[in-house]
Amino acid sequence: MGLAKRIIPCLDVSNGRVVKGVNFVSLKDAGDPVEIARRYDEQGADELVFLDITASSDERDLILHIVEEVASQVFIPLTVGGGVRKVEDVRRLLNAGADKVSINTSAVLNPALIAESAERYGSQCIVIAVDARQGSNSIDGIKNWEVFTHGGRKPTGIDAIEWAKKMQLLGAGEIMLTSMDRDGTCAGFDLDLTHAISDAIDLPVIASGGAGNLDHLVDGILQGHADAVLAASIFHYGQYTIMQAKQHLSAHGIEVRL
Amino acid sequence: MNTIAIVDYGMGNLRSVSKAVEHVDSGANVTVTSDPAIIRTASRVIVPGQGAMPQCMRALSDHKLREVVLDAAENKPFLGICLGLQMLFEHSEEGNSDALGIFSGVVKKFISQSVNAGDQKLKIPHMGWNQVHQDMAHPLWENIPIDARFYFVHSYYVVTREPDIVAASTNYPTSFTCAIAKNNIFAVQFHPEKSQLAGLQLLSNFLKWTP
Numbered sequence: 001m002g003l004a005k006r007i008i009p010c011l012d013v014s015n016g017r018v019v020k021g022v023n024f025v026s027l028k029d030a031g032d033p034v035e036i037a038r039r040y041d042e043q044g045a046d047e048l049v050f051l052d053i054t055a056s057s058d059e060r061d062l063i064l065h066i067v068e069e070v071a072s073q074v075f076i077p078l079t080v081g082g083g084v085r086k087v088e089d090v091r092r093l094l095n096a097g098a099d100k101v102s103i104n105t106s107a108v109l110n111p112a113l114i115a116e117s118a119e120r121y122g123s124q125c126i127v128i129a130v131d132a133r134q135g136s137n138s139i140d141g142i143k144n145w146e147v148f149t150h151g152g153r154k155p156t157g158i159d160a161i162e163w164a165k166k167m168q169l170l171g172a173g174e175i176m177l178t179s180m181d182r183d184g185t186c187a188g189f190d191l192d193l194t195h196a197i198s199d200a201i202d203l204p205v206i207a208s209g210g211a212g213n214l215d216h217l218v219d220g221i222l223q224g225h226a227d228a229v230l231a232a233s234i235f236h237y238g239q240y241t242i243m244q245a246k247q248h249l250s251a252h253g254i255e256v257r258l
Numbered sequence: 259m260n261t262i263a264i265v266d267y268g269m270g271n272l273r274s275v276s277k278a279v280e281h282v283d284s285g286a287n288v289t290v291t292s293d294p295a296i297i298r299t300a301s302r303v304i305v306p307g308q309g310a311m312p313q314c315m316r317a318l319s320d321h322k323l324r325e326v327v328l329d330a331a332e333n334k335p336f337l338g339i340c341l342g343l344q345m346l347f348e349h350s351e352e353g354n355s356d357a358l359g360i361f362s363g364v365v366k367k368f369i370s371q372s373v374n375a376g377d378q379k380l381k382i383p384h385m386g387w388n389q390v391h392q393d394m395a396h397p398l399w400e401n402i403p404i405d406a407r408f409y410f411v412h413s414y415y416v417v418t419r420e421p422d423i424v425a426a427s428t429n430y431p432t433s434f435t436c437a438i439a440k441n442n443i444f445a446v447q448f449h450p451e452k453s454q455l456a457g458l459q460l461l462s463n464f465l466k467w468t469p
Contacts, residue, residue, distance in 0.1 A: 002429045004387045004407060041454070046387055072277045077409060077452050097273050099452060122309035124383055124411040173383055173411075202370050204381040225378050227386065257387040257407045 004257045005221050006046035006228035007245050008206060009235045011036060013082075014053050016062045018236070031236075033066045034073070040235070041074040043242035046257060048074070049102070049176070049230060051129075052082030053151065064096045071097025079127055079176075085110075090117045094125060102176055104129035105149040108156055111170060118171030126174075127206075128167040132160040132193060133180040145193050152180050160193070161200050168201045175201065176230065179209040186212025186233065194224030206230050214240060214248040221254055260465060261287045263300035265327060265342075267307075267317040268292070275306045275339065278451035282462040294326040302465070303330040306451075307341025311365065311414070312353030314341050324358070331360055331443055337464050338445030343438065344416060346445055352414050361438065363418035373431060383413045384430045390437065390448065393424045398444050398463045406456040408448035410436075415447065442469040 011018045011033055018033050037048055048070070052063040060083060067080055080093050081102030090101045107114050107128055118126045131152050132145040145160035164175050177197055179190035189207045198205040207226035211217055211234055220226045234240050246256040262279055266272050272290045279288050289296055297303060305327060307314055318324045330336050331346070338346060345357045350365035357365070368382045387407040392399050415434040418424065425444065426437035436447040444464065450457035 002388060002431070003384065003410075006386050071274055072281070075274075075278050075281070075452060075454050075458060077411075077449075095273060097277065099274065119310070119313075123413070124308060124385070174385065199377065199379065202379055202382045204383070204385045227381055 002255065004046070004255045005226075005249065006206075007044075007217070007242055007249070007256070008047045008049055008228050008230045009040045009045050009242065010049040010051060010208065010230050010232045012051050012053050012232065013063060013066065015059050016066065019053070034069050036236070037070045037074050040242060041076055044246060044257065045076065045242045046228070047077040047079060049079045049081070051102070052080065054082070064092060067093065067096040067098050081127070081129055081176075085113075087113065087116050087120060090121060090125075094121060098125075100125045100127045100174070102127040102129045104131060107167065108147065108149050108158065111166070114167060114170040114172055118173070123171045123173035126172045127176050128164075128172045128174070129176045129178065130160055130163060130167075130197075131178045131180050134190070134193070143192055143196070145196075148180055152183075161196055164197050164201050164203075168203050172203060174204050174206065176206045176208060177226075182210025183208075184233075185210050188212060188216040189220040189224055189226070189229075191219055191224045194220060194226050198225040198227070204228065214245055217245055218249060218252045218254065221249065222252070259287060260285070260302065261300045262289070262302045262304060262465070263297045264288065264290045265297060265303060265305045265323060266290045266292045267314070267321045267323055272306055275304060275451045278458060279304070279461055279465070282458050283465050286465060292321045292323065294322060297323070297326045297330060300330075300334070302335040302337070303327075304337045304339065304464075305330075305342035305345070306339040307345065309341065310352055311341060311344060311350040311357065312355040314345060315355050315357060318345075328358060328360070331358075334442060335464065335467050335469055336443045336445075338443070339449060339451070340412060340447060343445035343447050344414060346438070346443070347416055347418065350414060360443070361418060361423060361440070362420050363416055365414045366417055367414050368430070371431070380431055383411050384415075385411045387453075388428050388430060388448075390426045390428055392426050394439065396425055396439050396444070397467050398439070398460055399425075400459075400463050402456055402459050402463075408446075408450065408453040408456055410448045412447060
C-alpha cells in the first residue's frame, strides 16, 4: 500500500459563482463556491481547484474572499489559479489560504516568475497549468501537442512535452494538464498526451479535460499514468459523487483514500 | 489559558495551520507570530514551514527565532510540521544546509527512479494522501486509525540515527520516517492542517497533550 491517486473536482469561478465552461466558451451557472467546496470535502475530495475565470480585473479580489472563507471551513489542499501575473499575486493567494497557485499564461510570458515564486514560497505551491492541443504536424506518426495561453485562445508554438520539462527545471511542483481537444467533450482524457507528459517528467501530473464518466478516470490513471484526475461537470451536476468515483477506482485496483 | 504560538519566520502559508487549530478549539488563543517574547510565553508552540531549508534556516536567524525555537523544543509541547520536522536534525541535502541538530540524523532527497517495471516514474515531490504507520503508542495518535492517510507534499525526508524516536513511517517507495516523538517534542512530515478529519484529530490531541 502507498500513495493514493487523487480525485480533484475543479470549480471554475466567475464573479464569485461557480460556472463550467464547455470548450472554454459557453457558461452555465452551477452554484455557490463555498457551499460546493464543503459538499466535495464531505464526499471525500482529495483536493480542490478553483480557477478564477473572471474577465474584469475589478472583480479579481472576489476570489480572495472565497478562498479565505473556504480555507476556514475545509481542511484539504486548495489550488487557486487564474490571472496570476506577479509574485505578489502568488503571495496574496497563499495568504488568503491557498496551498498552491496555478499559473498558465504568465509562465509563458515570464518564465522567471516560476523560478522566483518557487524560490520564495517553495516548489510545492507552484502548479503549472498546461493547456495543450494536438498539433497537425505530427512527424512519422509521433504525436505532438502545442501549448496554448489566454484561456486556450492563443497558440504559442511551444511543444507541451518540452514545456513541462522546462517548468520542472525552473522549480514547478506539479503539472495540471488540460487537453483542449477534449475539454468539455465528455469523451475522456487525451491519454496519449497524459502518458507522454507524465513519463517525461518527475513531477506529479493532474489529468484534466474530457472526463465524462468514471471509466475515463480509471483510464487517465492506468493508461495515462496520471497521479490525479480532475473533473468538473460529472460532479457539479450530481451525475456522480466523489465517493462513487473513488469506489470505482478502487474496484479497478487503484489505491484511493476512502 | 491555552496559548498557542505558531512561529512565523516568513515562509509560506501559516494561515491554514492557525485556521485548523482554531477549528478544533474555538477557545484556544492562537497567534501567528515572529515575536520571540510571545513565543517564549506561549503554553504550546507549533513550528510549521514550507519552502526550502536554506531559506528557512536563514529566516530563523534573521528573525532572531533560533534560540526561542530551541528553547521551546526543550520546555513545552512542541509540534513541528514539514520543515518544522526536518530542521530538528543535523543537516539537510537541500542547499547543503546545517539545521538545529536536536536529533541525530540527516535530511535526504527522494531519488529520481522508475517504478512499475520501468515505464512509470517515482513522482517528486511525494504529493498526496499516504498511509501513516504508527510505530509507537503516543497521545497524539489517540483516535487516529492505524495506517490512516495524511496529506504529504515534500521532496526531502528524514533519516534518523535514533530509532527510538520514530513515531510513524510511510512507504515512498520504501519506508521512511514521517513522524518523530521524544519528551515534549512531536514532529511530522505530513500536513495535519490539510489532512481533513485525521489531521484535525491530531491537532486536537496536541492541544490537550501534557507531556
